[in-house]
Amino acid sequence: MTVAVWTLLQEGGRIDLAGTLARLGALVALYLVFTVSQRWLSRSPVLKSISMPLNLLVLMLLALLFLKPVLLQLNPHIADAILASASFFGVAIVLKLVDVFLFDLLAQWRKKPQVPLVVRDIGRWAVAALALVLIVRGFFPGVNLNVLAFSSLVVGYIVGNATQDTLGNLISGLALNTERPFQIGDWVTVGSHTGVVVDTTWRATRLRTKADDYIVIPNSSIARDAIVNFSRPTRNHGCYQAIGVSYDTPPNKVRQVVLKVLAECPEVCAEPAPSVFLTGYGDFSVNFTIKFFIADFARQDPIQSGIMDRLWYAFRREGISIPYPIQDCRERDAVVDQREERAAVRESIRKLLMGVDLFQSLSPVELDSLVERETLQLFAAGEKLCRQGEAGKSFYIISRGRVAVQVAGTDGRPVTVAQLGAGEFFGEMSLLTGEPRSGTVVAETDVDVVCIAKDDFAGVLKPNPELAGKLAVVLEKRLSDRQEKMAAVSSLSAIPETRMALAARIRKFFGL
Secondary structure, eight states: OOOOEEETTTTTTTEEEHHHHHHHHHHHHHHHHHHHHHHTTTTTHHHTTTTHHHHHHHHHHHHHHHHHHHHHHHHHHHHHHHHHHHHHHHHHHHHHHHHIIIIHHHHHHHHOOOOOOOHHHHHHHHHHHHHHHHHHHHHTTTTOOHHHHHHHHHHHHHHHHHTTTHHHHHHHHHHHHHSSSTTTOOOETTTEEEEEEEEEEEEEEEEEOSOOEEEEEHHHHHHSSSSEEEEEEEEEEEEEEEEOTTSOHHHHHHHHHHHHHHHTTTTSSSSSEEEEEEEEEEESEEEEEEEEEEOOOOGHHHHHHHHHHHHHHHHHTTOOOOOOOOOOOOOOOOHHHHHHHHHHHHHHHHHHHHHHHGGTTTHHHHHHHHHHHEEEEEOTTTTTEEOOTTTOOOEEEESSSSSEEEETTSSSSSEEEEEEEEEEEOOHHHHHHHHHHOOOOESOOOOOEEEEHHHHHHHHHTTTTTTTHHHHHHHHHHHHHHHHHHHHOOOOOOOOOOOOHHHHHHHHHHTT
């Protein structure tokens, strides 16, 4: 059998054409097998990211495996060039696998924020460039790299002038990654766009909005705009919600209801604690601003909606109305309304006075005279109605709410010795004798009280001096009870005054 041969005139060599074709056929067959298998392996994101350099590497290795004798006959440097290229693609594959392991898999396992793509690319390309120089020097020691460097500078100058915008975006991207105003996964507002940072490339930064849309913003634009980062310095984000209520509702009641609603919302942070501020008096409502913190900015809208839902129901239960502009066309007599309102208040005060043993000795006329002088006063929770040691000339009866009676303990700190509610009273010694306050009274809730001053009570006591003795009997009993409570929290004790001494002090204080 005659074997065809091909004579290479330039080298005078001879190549076995049949053998070469057989080797080439084996190369193509193996490469097709690899290509088919790679399609199945490319289902993995990691292998898919190295598919191109891996294809080139396998093709070059197969060429060296099957065609090396032929390549050496053609030109010895061809085999070296293919081996050098295979080495470079092998380095590129290793760098990519290390990049994925360090910045994707390991960062995800350690729950660390991802490093932006532009930083990863620069680092990987810098190492690849160094590897390329070493490979060229290793395989081709006679190559003058200075010429290659000069050529690169010329090409770089030409490309740089043609792609100024791209280079501007690149430099801005590097500046953003150096200053790190945000990280991948942070919620930010850039200009008029709000979203979570997906990645930062050479040219742009990509945001995903709450509507699951992508916004690609050039890095140069981000560098010029103000950036608001909702995920720094902590993931907790403060939210503000405005609300208005009727003027008929005490502010502290509004705060109490709102804070209770916020405490029952699991997605509202306990720390920092929510707060409610009275921010203004509007035409139709008292306006409040609610401040609370959430840990997930992405859920701000549904969380605020849920809070507003709960507030509506809570206000409805508590009788708190949310006003809106209306025009009331009903006719009414303001004088009659005021008269009826005053009558209701007088009746309420009368019932309170009749329930106090101190005033049970008053005649109906004396009681009416005292009722006419008094009104209901409203104190907010936390306010002090009177302070221990200060001069006092008034007496309080609680109509609604609760107060705490406090005295200074042995260490100087206030100690609660009693809690008083509706129908109970305090301050009788100050009213009747001018004695300094024996304790501090603090409103634990919003309280309505009737405050009877010395001048008001003098109009009842002076026409009837005999009341001083009756009042002294009541005071003697109350002082005895008080001394027992004081002894429990203080080492000091005092001998209670007799009713005769108390009566004498009352007469002297009122000038009877």
